[in-house]
Amino acid sequence: MKIREKLFFMALAVILLAYTAHEVVIHLRPVPPSPRQIGLEWLRAEYDIPQEAYEKIAALHQDYFVRCDEMCATMERAHRPLIQRSRTPQSKETPSAALKREKAVCENCLENMVQHLKNVAALMPSVQGERFLKDILPEVINPPELQKLRSQVTPLQ
Known part of the structure:
Protein backbone atom coordinates (compact mmCIF):
# COMPACT_ATOMS: atom_id res chain seq x y z
CA MET A 1 0.00 0.00 0.00
CA LYS A 2 1.26 3.42 -0.91
CA ILE A 3 1.58 6.24 1.60
CA ARG A 4 -1.36 8.15 0.02
CA GLU A 5 -3.64 5.17 0.48
CA LYS A 6 -2.52 4.75 4.10
CA LEU A 7 -3.16 8.47 4.79
CA PHE A 8 -6.56 8.25 3.10
CA PHE A 9 -7.64 5.26 5.21
CA MET A 10 -6.29 6.85 8.40
CA ALA A 11 -8.19 10.07 7.65
CA LEU A 12 -11.31 8.05 6.89
CA ALA A 13 -10.90 6.11 10.17
CA VAL A 14 -10.50 9.36 12.15
CA ILE A 15 -13.62 10.83 10.51
CA LEU A 16 -15.65 7.68 11.23
CA LEU A 17 -14.40 7.61 14.82
CA ALA A 18 -15.28 11.28 15.33
CA TYR A 19 -18.74 10.77 13.82
CA THR A 20 -19.38 7.70 15.99
CA ALA A 21 -18.25 9.54 19.13
CA HIS A 22 -20.52 12.47 18.24
CA GLU A 23 -23.55 10.20 17.80
CA VAL A 24 -22.85 8.34 21.05
CA VAL A 25 -22.58 11.61 22.99
CA ILE A 26 -25.77 12.99 21.42
CA HIS A 27 -27.79 9.88 22.30
CA LEU A 28 -26.40 9.39 25.81
CA ARG A 29 -26.56 12.95 27.12
CA PRO A 30 -29.48 13.88 29.34
CA VAL A 31 -32.39 15.65 27.68
CA PRO A 32 -32.70 19.21 28.99
CA PRO A 33 -36.00 19.96 30.74
Whole structure:
Protein backbone atom coordinates (compact mmCIF):
# COMPACT_ATOMS: atom_id res chain seq x y z
CA MET A 1 0.00 0.00 0.00
CA LYS A 2 1.26 3.42 -0.91
CA ILE A 3 1.58 6.24 1.60
CA ARG A 4 -1.36 8.15 0.02
CA GLU A 5 -3.64 5.17 0.48
CA LYS A 6 -2.52 4.75 4.10
CA LEU A 7 -3.16 8.47 4.79
CA PHE A 8 -6.56 8.25 3.10
CA PHE A 9 -7.64 5.26 5.21
CA MET A 10 -6.29 6.85 8.40
CA ALA A 11 -8.19 10.07 7.65
CA LEU A 12 -11.31 8.05 6.89
CA ALA A 13 -10.90 6.11 10.17
CA VAL A 14 -10.50 9.36 12.15
CA ILE A 15 -13.62 10.83 10.51
CA LEU A 16 -15.65 7.68 11.23
CA LEU A 17 -14.40 7.61 14.82
CA ALA A 18 -15.28 11.28 15.33
CA TYR A 19 -18.74 10.77 13.82
CA THR A 20 -19.38 7.70 15.99
CA ALA A 21 -18.25 9.54 19.13
CA HIS A 22 -20.52 12.47 18.24
CA GLU A 23 -23.55 10.20 17.80
CA VAL A 24 -22.85 8.34 21.05
CA VAL A 25 -22.58 11.61 22.99
CA ILE A 26 -25.77 12.99 21.42
CA HIS A 27 -27.79 9.88 22.30
CA LEU A 28 -26.40 9.39 25.81
CA ARG A 29 -26.56 12.95 27.12
CA PRO A 30 -29.48 13.88 29.34
CA VAL A 31 -32.39 15.65 27.68
CA PRO A 32 -32.70 19.21 28.99
CA PRO A 33 -36.00 19.96 30.74
CA SER A 34 -38.70 21.74 28.77
CA PRO A 35 -39.91 25.20 29.82
CA ARG A 36 -43.08 23.54 31.14
CA GLN A 37 -41.04 21.16 33.30
CA ILE A 38 -38.93 24.05 34.57
CA GLY A 39 -42.11 25.96 35.42
CA LEU A 40 -43.58 23.03 37.33
CA GLU A 41 -40.36 22.52 39.27
CA TRP A 42 -40.29 26.23 40.12
CA LEU A 43 -43.90 26.00 41.28
CA ARG A 44 -43.11 23.03 43.52
CA ALA A 45 -40.06 24.71 45.07
CA GLU A 46 -41.52 28.21 45.40
CA TYR A 47 -44.82 27.16 46.98
CA ASP A 48 -43.60 24.05 48.82
CA ILE A 49 -46.16 21.76 47.22
CA PRO A 50 -46.52 18.22 48.62
CA GLN A 51 -45.79 15.37 46.19
CA GLU A 52 -49.41 14.20 45.90
CA ALA A 53 -50.65 17.71 45.07
CA TYR A 54 -47.73 18.22 42.69
CA GLU A 55 -48.68 15.12 40.70
CA LYS A 56 -52.29 16.35 40.40
CA ILE A 57 -51.06 19.80 39.33
CA ALA A 58 -48.73 18.24 36.74
CA ALA A 59 -51.66 16.26 35.29
CA LEU A 60 -53.83 19.39 35.32
CA HIS A 61 -51.07 21.30 33.50
CA GLN A 62 -50.81 18.56 30.88
CA ASP A 63 -54.55 18.81 30.14
CA TYR A 64 -54.45 22.62 30.17
CA PHE A 65 -51.56 22.85 27.73
CA VAL A 66 -53.45 20.66 25.24
CA ARG A 67 -56.31 23.19 25.39
CA CYS A 68 -53.82 26.05 25.36
CA ASP A 69 -52.23 24.76 22.16
CA GLU A 70 -55.70 24.54 20.60
CA MET A 71 -56.47 28.13 21.63
CA CYS A 72 -53.14 29.32 20.21
CA ALA A 73 -53.98 27.60 16.92
CA THR A 74 -57.37 29.35 16.91
CA MET A 75 -55.67 32.68 17.50
CA GLU A 76 -53.21 31.94 14.71
CA ARG A 77 -56.04 31.13 12.29
CA ALA A 78 -57.99 34.23 13.26
CA HIS A 79 -57.75 37.36 11.20
CA ARG A 80 -55.45 39.46 13.34
CA PRO A 81 -55.30 42.99 11.94
CA LEU A 82 -53.03 44.29 14.67
CA ILE A 83 -50.44 41.61 14.19
CA GLN A 84 -50.54 40.57 10.54
CA ARG A 85 -52.21 41.55 7.32
CA SER A 86 -55.27 39.64 6.26
CA ARG A 87 -54.50 36.59 4.18
CA THR A 88 -57.62 37.28 2.17
CA PRO A 89 -57.51 40.90 1.01
CA GLN A 90 -61.11 40.69 -0.28
CA SER A 91 -62.38 40.00 3.24
CA LYS A 92 -65.80 41.54 3.84
CA GLU A 93 -65.17 41.85 7.56
CA THR A 94 -64.74 45.43 8.75
CA PRO A 95 -61.64 46.30 10.78
CA SER A 96 -63.87 46.97 13.78
CA ALA A 97 -65.50 43.52 13.52
CA ALA A 98 -62.09 41.88 13.13
CA LEU A 99 -60.86 43.67 16.24
CA LYS A 100 -63.93 42.55 18.18
CA ARG A 101 -63.41 38.95 17.08
CA GLU A 102 -59.74 39.06 18.00
CA LYS A 103 -60.62 40.58 21.39
CA ALA A 104 -63.15 37.77 22.01
CA VAL A 105 -60.56 35.09 21.18
CA CYS A 106 -58.00 36.73 23.48
CA GLU A 107 -60.52 37.11 26.31
CA ASN A 108 -61.56 33.46 25.98
CA CYS A 109 -57.91 32.42 26.24
CA LEU A 110 -57.46 34.67 29.26
CA GLU A 111 -60.57 33.28 30.99
CA ASN A 112 -59.29 29.73 30.45
CA MET A 113 -55.89 30.67 31.85
CA VAL A 114 -57.34 32.34 34.94
CA GLN A 115 -59.59 29.34 35.59
CA HIS A 116 -56.61 27.01 35.22
CA LEU A 117 -54.60 29.07 37.71
CA LYS A 118 -57.49 28.97 40.18
CA ASN A 119 -57.71 25.19 39.74
CA VAL A 120 -53.97 24.90 40.41
CA ALA A 121 -54.29 27.09 43.51
CA ALA A 122 -57.15 24.90 44.78
CA LEU A 123 -54.80 21.89 44.76
CA MET A 124 -52.20 23.68 46.88
CA PRO A 125 -52.26 24.15 50.64
CA SER A 126 -54.67 27.07 51.15
CA VAL A 127 -52.13 29.67 52.29
CA GLN A 128 -49.81 28.81 49.41
CA GLY A 129 -52.70 28.80 46.93
CA GLU A 130 -53.74 32.29 47.99
CA ARG A 131 -50.16 33.52 47.71
CA PHE A 132 -49.84 31.89 44.28
CA LEU A 133 -52.94 33.69 42.99
CA LYS A 134 -51.79 36.97 44.53
CA ASP A 135 -48.41 36.59 42.81
CA ILE A 136 -49.56 35.31 39.42
CA LEU A 137 -52.99 36.76 38.59
CA PRO A 138 -51.92 40.41 38.26
CA GLU A 139 -49.35 39.30 35.68
CA VAL A 140 -51.90 37.52 33.48
CA ILE A 141 -55.14 39.44 33.89
CA ASN A 142 -54.08 42.52 31.93
CA PRO A 143 -51.64 41.47 29.21
CA PRO A 144 -50.48 44.38 27.02
CA GLU A 145 -51.97 42.80 23.88
CA LEU A 146 -55.46 42.68 25.38
CA GLN A 147 -55.16 46.20 26.82
CA LYS A 148 -54.35 47.47 23.32
CA LEU A 149 -57.40 45.66 21.88
CA ARG A 150 -59.66 46.98 24.63
CA SER A 151 -58.58 50.53 23.92
CA GLN A 152 -59.23 50.14 20.16
CA VAL A 153 -62.61 48.41 20.33
CA THR A 154 -65.39 50.80 21.16
CA PRO A 155 -68.24 49.34 23.22
CA LEU A 156 -71.57 48.80 21.48
CA GLN A 157 -74.10 51.51 22.21
